[in-house]
Amino acid sequence: MTHFKTVLFGALAAGMTAGVASAQTEINWWHAMGGTNGERVDKIAADFNASQSDYKIVPSYKGNYTETMTAAVAAFRAKEHPHLVQVFEVGTATMMAAKGAIYPVEQMMKDAGESFDKGDYLPAVISYYQTPEGELLSMPFNSSTPVLWYNADALKAAGVEAPKTWDDVKTVSKALVDNGMDCGVSFGWQSWVMLENYSSWHNMEMGTKENGFAGFDTEFTFSQNDKLAARLDDVAAMSEGNLFKYGGRRGDSLPMFTNGECGMWMNSSAYYGSIKSQAEFEFGQTMLPLDTAAADAPQNSIIGGATLWALAGHESEEYKGLAQFMTYLSSAEVQAWWHQETGYVPITTAAWELSKDQGFYDSNPGTDTAIKQLSLNTPTANSRGIRFGNFVQVRDVINEEMEALWAGDKTAQEALDAAAERGNALLRKFERSAK
Amino acid sequence: MLKRVHFPTSALPYLLVAPQIIITLIFFIWPASQAVYQSFLIEDAFGLSSEFVWFENFQILFEDSQYLETFWRTILFSAAVAVLSMGSALILAAFADRVVRGATTYRTLLIWPYAVAPVLAGALWVFMFNPTLGIFPYILEFIGIDWNHYLNGGQAMTLVIFAAAWKQIAYNFLFYLAAMQSIPRSLIEAAAIDGAGPVRRFWDHIFPLISPTTFFLLVINAVYAFFDTFGIIHAVTQGGPANSTTILVYKVFNDGFVGLDLGGSAAQSVILMILVIAMTVVQFRYVERKVEY
Numbered sequence: 001m002t003h004f005k006t007v008l009f010g011a012l013a014a015g016m017t018a019g020v021a022s023a024q025t026e027i028n029w030w031h032a033m034g035g036t037n038g039e040r041v042d043k044i045a046a047d048f049n050a051s052q053s054d055y056k057i058v059p060s061y062k063g064n065y066t067e068t069m070t071a072a073v074a075a076f077r078a079k080e081h082p083h084l085v086q087v088f089e090v091g092t093a094t095m096m097a098a099k100g101a102i103y104p105v106e107q108m109m110k111d112a113g114e115s116f117d118k119g120d121y122l123p124a125v126i127s128y129y130q131t132p133e134g135e136l137l138s139m140p141f142n143s144s145t146p147v148l149w150y151n152a153d154a155l156k157a158a159g160v161e162a163p164k165t166w167d168d169v170k171t172v173s174k175a176l177v178d179n180g181m182d183c184g185v186s187f188g189w190q191s192w193v194m195l196e197n198y199s200s201w202h203n204m205e206m207g208t209k210e211n212g213f214a215g216f217d218t219e220f221t222f223s224q225n226d227k228l229a230a231r232l233d234d235v236a237a238m239s240e241g242n243l244f245k246y247g248g249r250r251g252d253s254l255p256m257f258t259n260g261e262c263g264m265w266m267n268s269s270a271y272y273g274s275i276k277s278q279a280e281f282e283f284g285q286t287m288l289p290l291d292t293a294a295a296d297a298p299q300n301s302i303i304g305g306a307t308l309w310a311l312a313g314h315e316s317e318e319y320k321g322l323a324q325f326m327t328y329l330s331s332a333e334v335q336a337w338w339h340q341e342t343g344y345v346p347i348t349t350a351a352w353e354l355s356k357d358q359g360f361y362d363s364n365p366g367t368d369t370a371i372k373q374l375s376l377n378t379p380t381a382n383s384r385g386i387r388f389g390n391f392v393q394v395r396d397v398i399n400e401e402m403e404a405l406w407a408g409d410k411t412a413q414e415a416l417d418a419a420a421e422r423g424n425a426l427l428r429k430f431e432r433s434a435k
Numbered sequence: 436m437l438k439r440v441h442f443p444t445s446a447l448p449y450l451l452v453a454p455q456i457i458i459t460l461i462f463f464i465w466p467a468s469q470a471v472y473q474s475f476l477i478e479d480a481f482g483l484s485s486e487f488v489w490f491e492n493f494q495i496l497f498e499d500s501q502y503l504e505t506f507w508r509t510i511l512f513s514a515a516v517a518v519l520s521m522g523s524a525l526i527l528a529a530f531a532d533r534v535v536r537g538a539t540t541y542r543t544l545l546i547w548p549y550a551v552a553p554v555l556a557g558a559l560w561v562f563m564f565n566p567t568l569g570i571f572p573y574i575l576e577f578i579g580i581d582w583n584h585y586l587n588g589g590q591a592m593t594l595v596i597f598a599a600a601w602k603q604i605a606y607n608f609l610f611y612l613a614a615m616q617s618i619p620r621s622l623i624e625a626a627a628i629d630g631a632g633p634v635r636r637f638w639d640h641i642f643p644l645i646s647p648t649t650f651f652l653l654v655i656n657a658v659y660a661f662f663d664t665f666g667i668i669h670a671v672t673q674g675g676p677a678n679s680t681t682i683l684v685y686k687v688f689n690d691g692f693v694g695l696d697l698g699g700s701a702a703q704s705v706i707l708m709i710l711v712i713a714m715t716v717v718q719f720r721y722v723e724r725k726v727e728y
Contacts, residue, residue: 094695099483
């Protein structure tokens with residue numbers, strides 16, 4: 001009998017939900033946030049849905065970034081695409097080229113009559129997603145930038161301070177290894193950290209045409225950057241004596257840092273949550289090291305992470321709801337909460353100010369490193385971001401060539417030359433397909 | 436004049452074969468023809484602009500030294516997987532054939548790995564061989580091997596070969612055991628009476644008698660290594676480091692689904708399709724005729 005009741009109530013509840021849903025306009029949001037971040041995405045959507053009764057945001061997890069983007073592309077070809085999709089930064093050129101498929105977010109806000117001021121957003125964050133004319137194409141959502149994480153306990157035990165320059169990195173690594181650590185420094189997402197950000201941090205170009213912003217006929221020039229080659233050669237030489245140890249692509253090397261094998265780790269500021277839950281030592285973060293041979297002072301770092309793209313082909317009423325959701329999403333409260341929970345940078349100045357007022361940085365020292373790095377200077381053509389087509393594959397090419405360097409099969413110059421040559425072939429292929 | 440017998444025509448036979456035909460058309464012929472069509476196009480990911488280029492995608496592939504390397508790598512990988520898994524299965528089956536007590540338990544245990552999904556098998560190996568946390572790198576360190584398959588292409592290849600071969604041992608074992616048990620006992624006993632020891636009996640009698648099975652398994656294993664190891668590679672190395680474990684089927688996925696180069700990826704699948712057709716022809720024309728069930 002009880003069982004029957006449960007079923008009955010279940011059916012009733014389902015019926016009611018369906019009834020409510022039909023009165024609301026549903027807006028689909030495909031995202032790539034798994035685990036805890038996925039729960040946070042669900043919370044943002046649920047809070048928005050509770051805040052009004054006209055629209056219902058339905059978030060769905062579609063796998064990692066690549067899988068989510070592929071799913072959206074396939075759905076678009078089948079005309080079953082969602083209203084909103086989260087695409088990682090390297091997919092920007094592909095999305096941009098798909099003129100009939102996307103609905104530029106700035107245009108959408110305007111059409112929906114939603115107030116929108118680009119001045120509220122952090123320049124280093126939105127500059128990555130603007131057209132050369134300055135139109136914002138997609139809404140920044142989760143942005144991070146690489147920082148240098150360090151094991152504060154280990155550094156203290158070795159009697160050294162957190163490094164500021166690459167020379168410091170070497171000294172500190174040496175001190176750590178001498179003090180009994182397995183390795184000094186490691187990093188992940190090597191193309192992003194050691195190539196893309198190295199270039200922007202020292203205000204050097206990676207490719208022609210303003211790093212691809214000014215046209216798809218861009219070509220890679222990073223192989224002509226002898227400072228970069230010298231730095232990479234130096235890092236490879238640090239493998240001697242384990243001052244540097246390579247631990248794989250993406251975040252694969254995270255355990256090396258959190259289990260105390262390596263004392264320093266360069267990777268996204270968004271690893272804050274993972275490190276906090278895994279590391280059994282005091283840790284800190286500081287700005288990326290400066291290569292004193294390449295520049296006197298750092299410029300600014302570039303972001304990684306993802307933005308939200310509106311896809312074209314839905315009803316204007318639905319875009320109205322989407323525009324409202326965009327406003328909600330970038331409100332100071334939501335952004336500050338998201339930033340403090342995840343380690344992603346807040347995308348608006350207001351959210352940064354709010355986090356300051358809430359005393360977040362005082363109780364969690366170092367958590368503002370990322371945002372300070374991004375807003376260090378006004379972004380230049382070299383440091384506002386990169387926009388290369390087929391960049392997912394180009395990054396793979398760079399990964400492969402850099403792995404050949406770490407394995408000692410190639411010198412930095414050989415690896416960079418090969419990466420640029422293979423990368424340029426991919427750029428030409430993209431230029432052709434994006435006609 | 437020949438008298439022809441006429442049966443009233445009926446729709447029934449057509450109806451009965453229709454499901455099979457429809458399934459073949461929808462799930463095999465249609466996607467295959469789509470792949471062939473796609474391989475003649477250079478297109479952006481969203482399909483907004485496309486250019487018909489005939490065989491240019493294929494031309495690009497065969498001029499790409501990376502692709503040719505992948506070809507050789509796949510052959511090496513398949514050969515290693517086939518030899519390793521068939522060799523181990525053969526040894527295990529030879530012993531299992533002689534087991535008298537507890538034979539069922541032993542056999543059941545050996546068949547277990549076959550029930551493990553490739554991705555799961557991969558995940559198991561990832562845990563065991565994680566350079567930082569895994570148990571095997573820890574043990575290997577004692578004999579002076581610094582294990583890091585994130586960096587060392589040879590080690591990465593070894594790892595995926597072992598993982599893929601391990602997964603296939605159970606299948607090969609079953610076939611070998613069945614083949615050995617179908618050999619008449621009298622043959623083996625006669626050899627024993629003539630004074631042949633177990634090793635001699637194996638090489639001179641059992642092995643030649645099960646050779647049709649070996650050939651059959653060789654084809655099956657090659658096909659397995661070519662096409663079904665995707666899950667293992669995806670879970671263990673994702674084709675890296677430096678492409679050292681990228682085999683043909685992984686490259687199709689990587690170029691198509693990660694890189695969104697649909698034309699190039701489709702061209703590669705067409706080549707794979709031709710390969711598998713060739714292998715199947717070999718199997719039917721040559722193997723089926725020789726295998727004595």
